[in-house]
Amino acid sequence: MQAVRGVTLRVAEGETVGIVGESGSGKSVLMLSLLGLLPDNAQVRAQAMRFADGDLGAMSGREKRRLLGSRIGMVFQDPMTSLNPLFTVEQQLTEPLRIHQGLRGAKARARALDLLRMVDMPSPENRLKQYPHEFSGGMRQRVMIAIAIACGPRLIIADEPTTALDVTIQAQILDLLRNLQKELGTSTILITHDLGVISSMCRRVVVMYGGIVAEEGSLDEIFYSPRHPYTWGLLRSIPEAETEHRLPLVPIPGSPPDMLAPPQGCPFAPRCRHAMPVCLRCAAPETELSPTHKVRCHLTHPAAPQVRWEKEGL
Amino acid sequence: MHIDPEAYANLPAEDFAPLGDADRENEQIARPSTTYWQDVWARFRRDPLAMAGLCVLILVALAAIFGPMLSPFSYEDVDFLNGDMGPSSAHWFGTDRLGRDIFVRVLYGARISLTVGVVAAVINLVIGVLYGGIAGFIGRRVDMVLMRIVDILIGLPSLLYIILIMMALGSSIQSIVLALCFTSWIGTARVVRSEVMMLKSSEYALAARLTGASDFDILLHHLIPNCMGPIIVSTAFLIPSAIFSEAFLAFLGIGIQVPMASWGTLANEAIAALSSRPYQMFFPVAAICVTMFSLNFIGDGLRDALDPRLKK
Amino acid sequence: MIHASPNPPSAPLVEAQNLCKYFPVRARFFGKSRHLLKAVDGVSFAIEKGETFGLVGESGCGKTTVGRTLVRLYEPTAGAIRYDGQDISHLNRAALLPFRRRAQMIFQDPYASLDPRMTVGDIIAEPLRVQNLYPGKARDARARELLALVGLKPDHINRYPHEFSGGQRQRIGLARALAGNPEFIVCDEPISALDVSIQAQVVNMLEALQDQFGLTYLFVSHDLTMVRHISRRVAVMYLGAIVELAPVAVLYKHMQHPYTQALLSAAPVADPRRAAQAARIPLQGDVPTPIDPPPGCLFRGRCPKAVPRCAQERPALRDLGGGHLCACHLLE
Numbered sequence: 001m002q003a004v005r006g007v008t009l010r011v012a013e014g015e016t017v018g019i020v021g022e023s024g025s026g027k028s029v030l031m032l033s034l035l036g037l038l039p040d041n042a043q044v045r046a047q048a049m050r051f052a053d054g055d056l057g058a059m060s061g062r063e064k065r066r067l068l069g070s071r072i073g074m075v076f077q078d079p080m081t082s083l084n085p086l087f088t089v090e091q092q093l094t095e096p097l098r099i100h101q102g103l104r105g106a107k108a109r110a111r112a113l114d115l116l117r118m119v120d121m122p123s124p125e126n127r128l129k130q131y132p133h134e135f136s137g138g139m140r141q142r143v144m145i146a147i148a149i150a151c152g153p154r155l156i157i158a159d160e161p162t163t164a165l166d167v168t169i170q171a172q173i174l175d176l177l178r179n180l181q182k183e184l185g186t187s188t189i190l191i192t193h194d195l196g197v198i199s200s201m202c203r204r205v206v207v208m209y210g211g212i213v214a215e216e217g218s219l220d221e222i223f224y225s226p227r228h229p230y231t232w233g234l235l236r237s238i239p240e241a242e243t244e245h246r247l248p249l250v251p252i253p254g255s256p257p258d259m260l261a262p263p264q265g266c267p268f269a270p271r272c273r274h275a276m277p278v279c280l281r282c283a284a285p286e287t288e289l290s291p292t293h294k295v296r297c298h299l300t301h302p303a304a305p306q307v308r309w310e311k312e313g314l
Numbered sequence: 315m316h317i318d319p320e321a322y323a324n325l326p327a328e329d330f331a332p333l334g335d336a337d338r339e340n341e342q343i344a345r346p347s348t349t350y351w352q353d354v355w356a357r358f359r360r361d362p363l364a365m366a367g368l369c370v371l372i373l374v375a376l377a378a379i380f381g382p383m384l385s386p387f388s389y390e391d392v393d394f395l396n397g398d399m400g401p402s403s404a405h406w407f408g409t410d411r412l413g414r415d416i417f418v419r420v421l422y423g424a425r426i427s428l429t430v431g432v433v434a435a436v437i438n439l440v441i442g443v444l445y446g447g448i449a450g451f452i453g454r455r456v457d458m459v460l461m462r463i464v465d466i467l468i469g470l471p472s473l474l475y476i477i478l479i480m481m482a483l484g485s486s487i488q489s490i491v492l493a494l495c496f497t498s499w500i501g502t503a504r505v506v507r508s509e510v511m512m513l514k515s516s517e518y519a520l521a522a523r524l525t526g527a528s529d530f531d532i533l534l535h536h537l538i539p540n541c542m543g544p545i546i547v548s549t550a551f552l553i554p555s556a557i558f559s560e561a562f563l564a565f566l567g568i569g570i571q572v573p574m575a576s577w578g579t580l581a582n583e584a585i586a587a588l589s590s591r592p593y594q595m596f597f598p599v600a601a602i603c604v605t606m607f608s609l610n611f612i613g614d615g616l617r618d619a620l621d622p623r624l625k626k
Numbered sequence: 627m628i629h630a631s632p633n634p635p636s637a638p639l640v641e642a643q644n645l646c647k648y649f650p651v652r653a654r655f656f657g658k659s660r661h662l663l664k665a666v667d668g669v670s671f672a673i674e675k676g677e678t679f680g681l682v683g684e685s686g687c688g689k690t691t692v693g694r695t696l697v698r699l700y701e702p703t704a705g706a707i708r709y710d711g712q713d714i715s716h717l718n719r720a721a722l723l724p725f726r727r728r729a730q731m732i733f734q735d736p737y738a739s740l741d742p743r744m745t746v747g748d749i750i751a752e753p754l755r756v757q758n759l760y761p762g763k764a765r766d767a768r769a770r771e772l773l774a775l776v777g778l779k780p781d782h783i784n785r786y787p788h789e790f791s792g793g794q795r796q797r798i799g800l801a802r803a804l805a806g807n808p809e810f811i812v813c814d815e816p817i818s819a820l821d822v823s824i825q826a827q828v829v830n831m832l833e834a835l836q837d838q839f840g841l842t843y844l845f846v847s848h849d850l851t852m853v854r855h856i857s858r859r860v861a862v863m864y865l866g867a868i869v870e871l872a873p874v875a876v877l878y879k880h881m882q883h884p885y886t887q888a889l890l891s892a893a894p895v896a897d898p899r900r901a902a903q904a905a906r907i908p909l910q911g912d913v914p915t916p917i918d919p920p921p922g923c924l925f926r927g928r929c930p931k932a933v934p935r936c937a938q939e940r941p942a943l944r945d946l947g948g949g950h951l952c953a954c955h956l957l958e
Contacts, residue, residue, distance in 0.1 A: 022821035022822065022823060022824075023792075023821055122911075136912040138912055139912070166684035166685055166848065166913070167684065167848065167850070167889060167892045167893050168684065168888060168889060168892045168909045169684075169912065170892070170894070171892035171894075171906060171908070171909075172908070172909070174894075175906075175908070193821065193822060194822075194894060194896075195822070195896035196851075196893070196894025196895055196896040196901070197894050198896075199894070199895065199896055199897060199898040199901045200894050200895070200898075200901040219898045220898060223896075223897065223898050233823055234822055234823060235896070236826075237822050237823045237825060237826035238822065238826075238851065238896050239851045239852060239854065239855035240855075248830065248833075249826035249829055249830055249855070250826065251823060251824070251825075251826030251827040251829075251830055252823035252824075252826075252827075253827070255791035255792075255793060255794060255824070256791065256821060256823075256824075274332060275332070275333045276329060276330045276331060276332055276333060277328065277329050277330075277331065277333065278325060278329035278330060279333075280333075281329075285319065285322060298330065301322070301323075301325070301330060302323075303325065303326075303327050303329070303330045304330040305330065305332060348786075349786060350742065350743055350786065516738055517733040517734070517735055517738040517739035518738065518739050518740055518741040520694070520699055520731075520733070520739075521731070521733065521739055521740075521752075521799070521802065522741075522752065522756075523699060524697060524699065524726060524730060524731055524753075525726060525752050525753035525756040525757065525806075526719065526722065526723045526726035526727075526753075526756050526757055527752070527756045528719065531756065535741075535744075535752075536741050536743075539741075539743045540741065540742065540743055542743075
């Protein structure tokens with residue numbers, strides 16, 4: 001089973017990159033493989049994996065783990081499973097400080113308090129002594145973010161950070177992530193299935209489908225001049241937010257690919273309205289449409305029919 | 315699948331003709347259909363220990379059923395001239411003090427042990443599933459009362475009521491089974507109760523309720539089939555424990571009486587001659603061990619096969 | 627408590643009147659008195675024949691409980707449910723049987739709502755088996771017909787739920803709901819567990835079936851954009867009570883309740899240019915628990931506009947005209 005194939009991903013300093021994809025698109029596996037967090041039966045082959053000036057590919061598991069938590073922070077979807085229910089928030093916050101920065105005792109405690117203030121935790125002094133189950137979902141996610149930024153990371157990877165939260169809480173957490181990024185100047189990789197979250201958070205978007213990068217580009221390129229039929233399908237599947245008259249939704253037919261038996265050619269071909277014989281035979285090469293906009297679709301071939309994106313009503 | 319850029323640029327135009335909808339089938343299911351039990355069997359088959367256990371158990375069962383018929387000896391034939399003989403071609407496992415063939419007696423013991431195990435398991439299953447199912451499904455006060463009864467039963471010292479039952483009913487297979495089943499269904503009942511409690515609020519149980527189905531209908535059609543996995547596992551471990559209890563009781567002299575032979579009785583008889591004729595002890599004990607191991611391996615295999623989550 | 631009648635002029639198909647559903651919460655320590663979780667506390671609305679009525683709110687606001695109580699999966703603690711004029715609030719199982727055929731439900735989790743040990747055919751035909759409709763061979767034919775109706779292949783009838791994808795399973799659940807030819811379906815978060823591209827499939831199918839059979843829906847969801855797309859009227863719930871109810875165009879343009887305003891402004895817009903313009907009304911804090919709620923307006927703890935009166939008196943739903951109801955003291 002190949003969960004991810006031939007993916008190239010670059011994140012510049014201080015940039016927020018959004019990775020969009022549905023279940024089975026390989027977006028989470030991609031991140032876990034970068035960090036060496038995949039289960040033992042996984043194999044990762046890559047030409048290069050670099051972080052800042054270090055080569056992730058050449059690092060041992062131990063070095064990677066050092067990097068993780070100090071210079072790379074992770075925020076997961078479900079904070080309840082990533083926080084240890086047996087330890088107080090203070091213990092969990094000071095652990096990375098002790099391991100990576102050698103802070104102990106009162107100093108570590110003071111830093112932990114600072115961190116809770118940075119994530120806008122109400123009454124942080126009392127909160128330090130509490131256990132994860134005493135927090136609401138939104139507050140737990142704040143704790144997760146505090147742990148992620150504890151050692152001043154250069155990159156934060158947020159995997160569906162707000163999927164389990166309510167809309168009003170989601171807005172709070174997104175605001176927090178945005179402000180922290182401005183303050184700290186970290187790069188962020190935001191993995192989500194929610195195009196709404198993407199459009200309010202990111203400058204650059206990577207659209208994944210069936211383990212490959214279908215299309216990547218700037219926010220405007222992806223939303224207003226997308227070139228991959230899957231991106232079209234995604235955008236047409238969501239109802240128009242503001243129009244007065246109701247437009248029918250245009251769903252993508254069929255189901256996401258079964259990654260145990262992935263299709264031979266383009267993974268999207270079986271569901272694509274514009275599929276051609278070549279799509280079923282081989283995957284499309286990457287086409288560069290602009291310095292930022294790249295797409296993998298046979299429709300960019302000169303011999304292919306000219307199909308253009310038009311979102312009705314715009 | 316990398317494609318040469320030059321070859322790609324020169325692909326023929328027909329490769330780029332749009333496909334009609336007829337060429338694609340969106341609701342196709344690629345994988346062949348397998349039922350839950352087919353999956354379970356496939357997983358079970360991959361477990362070598364469990365398969366070995368199953369084979370050994372089948373051999374023991376076949377020997378127990380047909381062995382005594384094929385042997386020239388019977389379990390109660392006394393032959394004083396050939397007492398205390400070691401294993402030989404005539405008497406494979408030797409003879410005991412009274413000259414009875416130990417091989418046949420061990421096979422006969424297998425009959426008793428397996429019968430006790432299977433009957434106890436079936437009784438457990440019926441009582442445990444009904445009791446646990448009712449307690450879990452109705453819940454609240456009924457559950458309170460039923461579970462407190464269980465707590466009281468489990469507090470009784472088992473040897474006490476087993477001896478009382480044996481004294482009242484005499485020692486026969488029936489009374490042994492009854493004594494063994496007196497409280498052993500409680501484990502199954504508890505498993506079923508907690509499963510049913512969890513499943514009764516599942517969305518498919520709600521959906522069934524929405525069709526107008528009665529409580530009994532939901533219990534029978536949805537809840538019990540869905541807790542078959544844990545039920546089977548708890549039953550699979552119950553059989554060896556029932557067999558072992560029977561052997562233990564017989565060894566203590568409470569249970570099947572001579573000339574009938576259970577593995578425990580045989581072991582008991584062999585104590586007197588343990589230092590001079592250890593084989594008389596070895597064969598029944600080996601039979602108990604082999605059967606216990608097989609049944610426990612089967613139970614482990616079933617647990618892994620029925621609940622793949624536990625293994626990972 | 628209710629000043630204005632929330633009933634629309636034409637005869638409603640389903641009507642909830644001051645509906646309450648409380649769940650007892652087990653006391654933590656021995657001897658402490660029992661607490662009540664007021665999941666739904668005095669909810670009134672009416673759904674007209676053929677319309678889609680949207681019910682939105684955050685988790686724990688009681689929207690799912692309202693849906694389940696309306697189809698009598700729960701018995702209401704107080705208040706009344708009227709279905710086609712008949713009070714069904716306290717009918718027993720046998721008396722509910724005719725109602726069961728007319729009102730059905732589809733569930734949130736496509737993985738938990740189909741019995742994994744049954745074939746798809748048996749699942750779909752279950753309502754028919756229980757109610758003894760379409761006896762004999764007709765039942766099998768009906769199951770195949772229903773599968774085709776939701777866009778699946780009739781010969782999928784012998785397969786098991788785990789062989790289908792989430793969207794396909796949700797359609798199987800829909801086929802089961804349709805088996806007895808109902809007129810009212812409660813859709814309880816039917817798309818929230820599905821991928822974006824699949825959500826549109828299910829929503830389009832719901833709309834097509836509504837046109838074909840004249841169905842009436844209660845569409846329960848936290849997805850504000852999808853509720854806007856599918857509903858004719860929408861009610862917003864907060865902590866077990868409706869805070870605002872209006873036709874969809876009114877609610878999304880001229881919402882009056884501070885909670886509705888904050889909720890709608892918090893929903894992320896999948897359009898970068900609009901997202902950049904959108905002004906957000908930030909809400910502080912979390913949703914409080916509905917266990918033993920204090921008197922006064924339930925939203926006041928998070929409300930940016932709260933006044934002293936909000937702590938003393940719970941605001942009732944007031945009619946603002948044009949079918950727009952809102953429960954807020956500031957509107958007086």
